[in-house]
Structures are given as structure tokens and as C-alpha cells.
Amino acid sequence: MFAELSELLGDSVERPQQGKLTLLGATKTDASFLVHHFLSFYLKAGCKVCFVAFLQSFSHYNIVAQKLGLGLTTAKERGQLVFLEGLKVARDVLFSKRQESAEPHPFQFISGDGSNLRGLHDFVRTALSPAVGGDSWKCPVLIVDDLSVLLSLGVKPTDVLDFVHYCRVTVNSLLKGNAVVMVRGSDDSEDEENELLAKALRYQSSRILWAEGLATGFCKDVHGQLTIVCRSSWEEKAERELQQVYQYKIQDRNVSFFARGMSVAVL
Amino acid sequence: MTDSISCEGRTLLKSFVAASAQRGESVHVLSFDIPEEEFKAGFSAAVTSQLLYHDGFRDPLGWTGQGGGLALGDFASSELVARLAAATRGPSTVVLDSLSWLLLRLPFPLVCQVLAQLPRRAKVAGLKITRIVALLHGDLHQLGQLEALHTLARVVVKVAPAPEAVPGGDGAARVAATLHKKRGGKVMQKREYFAVLPNWVLKCLGELLEDGLPGEEDAQVPATADPAANLTFNLRLSEAERRAKEAVPLPYQFSEEKKSSLLQTSTSLGKIYYEPDAADDIDEEDPDDDLDV
Numbered sequence: 001m002f003a004e005l006s007e008l009l010g011d012s013v014e015r016p017q018q019g020k021l022t023l024l025g026a027t028k029t030d031a032s033f034l035v036h037h038f039l040s041f042y043l044k045a046g047c048k049v050c051f052v053a054f055l056q057s058f059s060h061y062n063i064v065a066q067k068l069g070l071g072l073t074t075a076k077e078r079g080q081l082v083f084l085e086g087l088k089v090a091r092d093v094l095f096s097k098r099q100e101s102a103e104p105h106p107f108q109f110i111s112g113d114g115s116n117l118r119g120l121h122d123f124v125r126t127a128l129s130p131a132v133g134g135d136s137w138k139c140p141v142l143i144v145d146d147l148s149v150l151l152s153l154g155v156k157p158t159d160v161l162d163f164v165h166y167c168r169v170t171v172n173s174l175l176k177g178n179a180v181v182m183v184r185g186s187d188d189s190e191d192e193e194n195e196l197l198a199k200a201l202r203y204q205s206s207r208i209l210w211a212e213g214l215a216t217g218f219c220k221d222v223h224g225q226l227t228i229v230c231r232s233s234w235e236e237k238a239e240r241e242l243q244q245v246y247q248y249k250i251q252d253r254n255v256s257f258f259a260r261g262m263s264v265a266v267l
Numbered sequence: 268m269t270d271s272i273s274c275e276g277r278t279l280l281k282s283f284v285a286a287s288a289q290r291g292e293s294v295h296v297l298s299f300d301i302p303e304e305e306f307k308a309g310f311s312a313a314v315t316s317q318l319l320y321h322d323g324f325r326d327p328l329g330w331t332g333q334g335g336g337l338a339l340g341d342f343a344s345s346e347l348v349a350r351l352a353a354a355t356r357g358p359s360t361v362v363l364d365s366l367s368w369l370l371l372r373l374p375f376p377l378v379c380q381v382l383a384q385l386p387r388r389a390k391v392a393g394l395k396i397t398r399i400v401a402l403l404h405g406d407l408h409q410l411g412q413l414e415a416l417h418t419l420a421r422v423v424v425k426v427a428p429a430p431e432a433v434p435g436g437d438g439a440a441r442v443a444a445t446l447h448k449k450r451g452g453k454v455m456q457k458r459e460y461f462a463v464l465p466n467w468v469l470k471c472l473g474e475l476l477e478d479g480l481p482g483e484e485d486a487q488v489p490a491t492a493d494p495a496a497n498l499t500f501n502l503r504l505s506e507a508e509r510r511a512k513e514a515v516p517l518p519y520q521f522s523e524e525k526k527s528s529l530l531q532t533s534t535s536l537g538k539i540y541y542e543p544d545a546a547d548d549i550d551e552e553d554p555d556d557d558l559d560v
Binding site for chain 2: 118121122125157158161162165166168169170172173196199200203204
């Protein structure tokens with residue numbers, strides 16, 4: 001968790017905001033630090049987290065989380081974290097010996113016609129629904145890293161949008177939780193499907209964090225700039241979009257943010 | 268109504284809803300994009316009582332198995348008419364939030380057909396639909412589809428963010444480009460600034476002029492204003508000045524003496540008088556002097 005970032009977003013560990021969809025994205029850079037931030041942030045806040053990872057293995061996320069002072073394994077054992085490791089599960093579906101198991105698999109879409117993400121949504125729903133006995137976790141949180149991989153797996157953009165739509169219904173609207181989804185950047189990659197997905201998600205999300213590489217190229221002291229767009233809800237007076245732009249530098253265990261052109265190296 | 272990523276149009280849509288409800292019409296909302304609470308947020312009780320909400324957000328594809336809501340398959344003219352007619356009899360407005368959601372999931376011709384047939388079918392069923400208002404996210408669709416929808420619509424409003432230097436008032440000002448096709452075949456085009464005030468009142472901030480600056484608040488003022496007033500220099504002529512100005516012969520006007528002086532042929536041949544300078548060194552063989560070729 002990067003304290004500066006949550007300060008910029010107005011989040012606090014004691015009282016995380018509820019019912020929000022946050023969109024993460026990046027052009028010409030790597031925004032995975034944002035995913036790590038939100039993962040550790042919500043775990044520290046005591047939320048029940050369902051993490052759907054397509055991009056990296058569990059051990060990768062675990063190592064990064066350990067650097068940030070958090071053990072994913074213990075969180076998993078306590079039942080706070082439900083981790084769906086896309087890399088592994090996909091392999092299980094495709095190469096497992098057992099055919100047609102009784103319950104539908106969350107990754108059934110890979111071997112099927114690649115059109116229905118209902119199984120995945122059902123998985124998320126069961127993972128985040130409060131247990132019968134009642135557990136002590138705060139609002140449920142869904143984190144997906146990242147949705148663009150689904151497109152690469154042959155899922156149509158409308159199906160991904162359906163999935164996100166239902167995640168909004170269940171997680172944001174019914175359970176009053178948060179969802180954080182990541183998409184790949186798409187500025188000059190002529191990937192029309194990905195672009196459509198990113199644009200459609202921008203309409204739906206209440207908060208957008210978009211990291212960009214510097215236009216002037218890589219720099220040792222400034223790693224990129226982050227645009228934060230917040231759509232305040234009606235209660236907070238006038239649906240005005242707030243847009244802030246910061247530059248950031250990724251350090252060993254932290255990310256520092258500063259206004260554009262105000263890097264320590266420049267001044 | 269078309270919006271884009273850079274400028275959302277839902278507030279404008281909501282102000283239309285509020286206006287229709289205040290006219291006493293019942294408003295049918297077919298909502299797919301946002302949950303019911305979010306749509307109804309900010310409306311007064313009087314407006315909410317006129318709203319008939321058809322929830323297409325909760326379970327449009329039947330994944331969770333909750334009934335009651337609007338499903339994707341229900342978007343056909345006969346089903347919609349049955350659904351709408353069951354609720355009201357009076358004049359009503361149908362609001363689609365948003366058309367983009369439907370267009371991404373249904374074949375394009377089907378959506379157009381339903382939109383075109385809906386008022387007629389409803390009339391047969393005894394329901395009067397005065398207007399259909401649809402929110403469309405402009406940058407999600409191909410240009411051809413947008414054009415086709417524009418021809419279907421009687422009024423197209425395009426929302427865009429306003430340039431910086433605009434007196435905003437309470438809400439942030441935006442630009443709406445309106446294309447209104449009237450019944451007589453006349454087409455009106457307008458670009459206006461607007462802002463949505465609290466309580467969903469639409470405030471027009473004047474028309475957009477060609478140079479990109481907003482007109483005055485009151486449309487009457489710029490029509491009668493004198494551009495020559497308050498100038499630091501004089502644009503007007505007194506009577507004496509005008510007479511003097513008219514007395515000046517213009518270059519293309521030929522008086523008698525001017526004409527004769529021009530038409531007179533010179534009697535002698537033209538001659539060149541040349542006096543060599545002291546420094547001049549005339550060389551017959553090298554007239555160009557130091558031109559080394």
C-alpha cells in the first residue's frame with residue numbers, strides 16, 4: 001500500500017469508500033504497481049478480497065505483497081483472500097484428465113465456445129457473498145488483473161462487458177463493495193476490441209487511474225504520470241469530473257507522487 | 268443525444284426526465300447502464316412518482332435468475348408495448364439509458380426497427396408516446412451506425428466540454444450541438460452553452476458564436492448592439508468630410524487633361540544619357556566586368 005496514493009484518492013484504511021468501480025489502465029508503461037496498491041490497501045482495510053489474476057502467478061503477487069509488509073498466504077488461510085490463479089486454472093481446465101466434473105468450472109469458457117463468462121461471475125459471487133455464520137470482514141472487494149487477457153484468450157468484448165456488468169450488479173450494487181479492474185493501454189495499438197473495452201469501461205467506472213509513460217521517453221527519476229479522474233456522485237454536489245495529473249517515481253517499497261515538473265531531480 | 272468519454276451526458280438526460288415529469292407526463296425509464304438508486308438520486312419526490320422504472324441493470328441476461336426486471340430479450344416492439352401499456356394510459360416519454368448498451372449486444376437493424384416501430388405500435392395499443400429520449404455513448408460505435416441513428420432521430424444533441432473561459436454558473440458549462448429536423452422539412456442547427464443546475468433545471472448560457480466565445484446571456488442584446496460604439500477612432504463622417512471625400516478623383520476616373528496627357532505620343536525617340544563615373548572602367552570585351560565564368 002502506498003500511503004501517498006491513498007491520500008491522493010481520499011481513501012483511508014479505516015473507512016474505505018463503498019460501491020465504487022475503479023478502472024486501472026496504462027499506456028506505454030506498466031501499471032501493475034496500482035494493482036499491488038489496491039490489493040494491499042483492501043487487505044489492510046480488513047475487506048474480503050477476491051483476486052482474479054490472469055497476469056502473474058500467486059507467488060509473484062505474494063513476493064510483492066511481502067515487500068509491502070503483507071502475507072498473502074496468511075490472508076488466504078484466514079479466509080480473507082480468495083485467489084483465483086488464472087494461469088494455473090486455465091491449464092487445469094485444458095489438460096486435466098477428469099472430464100466433465102460435476103460443478104461448472106469458473107474457467108469453463110476457455111474450453112467451451114469462449115463466449116460465456118457466467119461461470120467466472122458465479123465464482124466471484126460465491127467467493128464474496130457473506131458466509132452464513134457471518135464473518136468479520138468489511139465490504140467485499142473484487143480485483144481483476146487484467147481484463148485484456150480475456151480478450152487475448154478469445155473472449156468477445158461484449159462478453160467481457162457482460163461480466164463486468166454483472167460484477168457491478170453483484171459487488172457494487174447488491175453487496176455494496178468495490179471492484180477494481182485493470183485493462184491494458186491502447187493508445188496506438190490498433191487493437192479495436194481492447195479499445196472498445198477500455199472506452200466502455202470508462203463510462204461505467206466511478207474512478208479512473210490511468211498511468212502513462214512520459215512522452216519524452218524513459219527517465220531515471222520520473223517513471224511516468226498518473227491521471228486520476230473521479231466522478232463524484234450526485235450527493236457530493238454536481239456531477240463534475242475532477243481530473244488530476246501527477247508524476248510518479250517507483251521506489252523500492254514505495255511510490256512517490258509529485259506535481260508535473262516538480263521532481264526532486266529537476267528542481 | 269450523444270456524449271463522449273470527455274463529457275458525460277447523463278445529467279442532461281436527467282434534466283430532460285425532470286422536465287417531462289413536471290409537464291405531467293409519465294416517464295418510462297429503460298435503464299441498463301446504472302442501478303436504480305443511482306438513476307433516481309437527486310430527483311424530488313414529485314418527479315419520482317411520475318417515473319416508471321424498468322430495471323434492465325439487475326439481471327438483463329438472466330444469469331442470477333431474479334425475475335421481474337427487464338431482460339435483453341424483451342427489447343422487441345411488441346413486448347415493450349405490452350410492458351409500457353400495462354403501466355399507464357396518459358402521454359408518456361420513454362427514456363433509454365443507454366442505447367449503447369443495447370447496440371453492443373443486439374444486432375443493429377433490430378434496434379433501429381424497434382425504435383422506429385415503438386410509437387406506432389404503442390398508438391395501436393392505446394398508449395401515446397410523445398417522445399423517446401436515448402442516451403448514446405458516441406465513441407463506442409462505428410461512424411456508419413451513428414449516422415444511421417441520426418437520420419432516425421428528429422433531434423440530435425451532441426454534448427461536448429466547453430472551452431475554458433466560459434462563465435460557468437453553478438454547474439460546469441458544456442456545449443450542446445443541436446440538430447433539429449422540423450416536421451416541415453426545415454433543419455435547424457445550433458451550438459449552445461448549457462449548464463445543469465441543481466434540481467435538474469437546464470440553464471442555457473447563450474449561443475456559441477463562430478469565434479468560439481459565448482454570446483451574451485440575453486439573445487436580444489447582441490442583435491441590437493452597435494459595433495461602432497466605444498471605439499477609440501472615428502468611423503463616421505461629417506457632412507463636410509463626406510463632400511471632401513466625394514470630390515477626390517479616383518485613380519481610374521479620367522478627366523480631360525489626364526486623358527490627353529496620357530494619349531499624347533512622344534515626338535522624339537527615347538535616349539539614354541550615360542555619363543561614366545571616374546571609377547567606372549568600361550571594358551568593351553568584358554561588359555559584365557568581374558563576372559568570372
